[in-house]
Amino acid sequence: ISSGKPFFCPLRSSLPAPMFSRNDFSVWSILKKCIGLELSKITMPIVFNEPLSFLQRISEYMEHTYLIQKACSQSDSIERMQTVAAFAVSAVASQWDRTGKPFNPLLGETYELTREDQGFRLISEQVSHHPPISAFHTESLAGDFVFHGSIYPKLKFWGKSVEAEPKGTITLELHKHKEAYTWTNPFCCVHNIILGKLWIEQYGTVEIVNHSTGEKCVLNFKPCGMFGKELHRVEGYIQDKSKKKCCVIYGKWTECMWSVDPQVYEAHRKLEKRGTTDTRKQKQPEAVNEDADEMPEVQETVAVIPGSTLLWRISSRPPHSAEMYNFTNFAMTLNELEPGMEGVLAPTDCRLRPDIRAMENGNIDEASIEKERLEEKQRASRKERAKDGEDWSTRWFQLGTNPYTGSQDWLYTGGYFDRKYTDCPDIY
Numbered sequence: 001i002s003s004g005k006p007f008f009c010p011l012r013s014s015l016p017a018p019m020f021s022r023n024d025f026s027v028w029s030i031l032k033k034c035i036g037l038e039l040s041k042i043t044m045p046i047v048f049n050e051p052l053s054f055l056q057r058i059s060e061y062m063e064h065t066y067l068i069q070k071a072c073s074q075s076d077s078i079e080r081m082q083t084v085a086a087f088a089v090s091a092v093a094s095q096w097d098r099t100g101k102p103f104n105p106l107l108g109e110t111y112e113l114t115r116e117d118q119g120f121r122l123i124s125e126q127v128s129h130h131p132p133i134s135a136f137h138t139e140s141l142a143g144d145f146v147f148h149g150s151i152y153p154k155l156k157f158w159g160k161s162v163e164a165e166p167k168g169t170i171t172l173e174l175h176k177h178k179e180a181y182t183w184t185n186p187f188c189c190v191h192n193i194i195l196g197k198l199w200i201e202q203y204g205t206v207e208i209v210n211h212s213t214g215e216k217c218v219l220n221f222k223p224c225g226m227f228g229k230e231l232h233r234v235e236g237y238i239q240d241k242s243k244k245k246c247c248v249i250y251g252k253w254t255e256c257m258w259s260v261d262p263q264v265y266e267a268h269r270k271l272e273k274r275g276t277t278d279t280r281k282q283k284q285p286e287a288v289n290e291d292a293d294e295m296p297e298v299q300e301t302v303a304v305i306p307g308s309t310l311l312w313r314i315s316s317r318p319p320h321s322a323e324m325y326n327f328t329n330f331a332m333t334l335n336e337l338e339p340g341m342e343g344v345l346a347p348t349d350c351r352l353r354p355d356i357r358a359m360e361n362g363n364i365d366e367a368s369i370e371k372e373r374l375e376e377k378q379r380a381s382r383k384e385r386a387k388d389g390e391d392w393s394t395r396w397f398q399l400g401t402n403p404y405t406g407s408q409d410w411l412y413t414g415g416y417f418d419r420k421y422t423d424c425p426d427i428y
Contacts, residue, residue, distance in 0.1 A: 017362025018323040050100025051360035053350040055111035064090035086311035099198035137412035150410040186221040214241030258308040
């Protein structure tokens with residue numbers, strides 16, 4: 001196993017138990033005191049969770065690893081940037097309809113994932129509790145790339161919605177091309193947490209920089225707008241180091257991404273404007289709904305401009321996904337614990353965390369009791385350290401400087417896959 005062999009084969013396609021109904025629980029009673037505040041210190045009932053740790057949720061960035069491998073094999077830097085941009089969008093696509101909150105990782109919690117079929121292995125660690133910071137490091141089994149970062153999800157409650165700002169830089173290094181790309185993820189917002197159907201949008205500008213060539217990709221994740229016309233849309237462009245636009249990228253983060261020549265794109269936009277404003281009647285504004293922010297009807301799929309090249313298309317979800325927290329096929333496998341695995345994993349691995357395991361198995365009361373016990377244990381050990389004047393020391397990552405952005409970053413110190421776990425903390 002230490003050579004990077006996967007633990008299990010084949011991968012499971014379903015969870016042991018379906019999810020619980022959230023209808024009997026009122027979030028409002030908990031959240032009404034918290035408008036405009038940060039949410040990291042508020043304890044939510046476990047029924048609003050999904051049975052994964054945030055460390056496992058981060059590993060979902062790797063679902064479309066084939067795009068990184070494709071970028072490694074491309075000789076043209078603009079084509080590589082297109083593929084990296086598609087990967088950056090695909091990395092947040094699993095958020096679609098995922099309205100369950102992942103469990104907050106405990107300080108010192110880790111998660112490892114080796115996927116030989118996709119050619120990578122990943123290690124992540126919860127390196128800070130206040131603020132909550134999760135660091136991850138993924139390496140190609142063939143030595144082609146490393147992909148790493150640290151995420152500090154800043155959550156705010158705005159009355160009807162919860163907004164997550166994923167602070168932290170993501171870095172992708174392609175060894176063959178001696179290139180490094182960096183970016184940050186878009187904002188994510190869950191609507192109607194008090195009343196109505198939960199729905200998700202992502203918005204904000206994502207800027208991907210190739211630090212070796214000076215090329216840049218600017219992607220605009222659009223907010224849904226008045227009639228939901230812009231829901232899920234992503235639009236942007238790639239420019240070379242002299243700021244000349246080389247191509248336009250467009251699509252939806254829930255469906256697919258395309259690239260097209262900028263002149264073709266502009267010509268198409270002009271035709272579109274001429275065609276729609278004259279002939280199609282403008283919709284009348286609808287009555288404002290006081291109770292819930294209704295999710296806009298999902299508009300027809302992406303209208304493909306002739307001459308466009310497909311960069312990425314989302315994988316379809318399993319048929320029973322809706323009963324299982326809207327998990328993707330990839331997410332279904334993340335907490336699987338096969339016989340024999342327990343003796344090999346670090347004792348801090350999320351798969352060994354009893355509250356998540358109980359929830360996955362459908363034991364909500366046990367999950368709630370265990371979650372409380374673990375959080376109390378974490379508080380007690382924090383008090384103990386404070387009493388002894390000790391600082392927490394991370395195991396696999398250390399605080400350093402990102403060599404490309406110059407900003408503070410948590411960097412992997414190596415050694416996890418040597419499987420020497422004698423000095424790991426007892427967190428469960």
